[in-house]
Amino acid sequence: MTTWEYAxxxxxxxxxxxxxxTWGADGWELVxxxxxxxxxxxxxxFKRPTNASAR
Structure with a gap:
């Protein structure tokens, strides 16, 4: 399951x-x-998958 972090x-x-x-280059998706x-x-x-999602 994908988990997200937000900013x-x-x-x-x-x-x-x-x-x-700049935010996109850091892996953030504009919401x-x-x-x-x-x-x-x-x-x-913005949101992006957390590192926990890769497990």
Whole structure:
């Protein structure tokens, strides 16, 4: 059975692609992007399989 770990990260509008590419290179899959606490910010939700899943 696959188990997951999750993370959230703020996204800067002017660097969204770079931020997402960096997380993706580390094995994180983007799940959702939602509005942040102010109109200029976004929050990204990521998931990736844990090491326990490989057993």
């Amino acid at each position: 959230t990260a703020p996204l800067l509008i002017h660097a969204t692609k770079q931020i997402l590419d 959702q992007i939602v509005p942040g606490p102010n109109p200029e910010s976004l929050v990204a939700y």
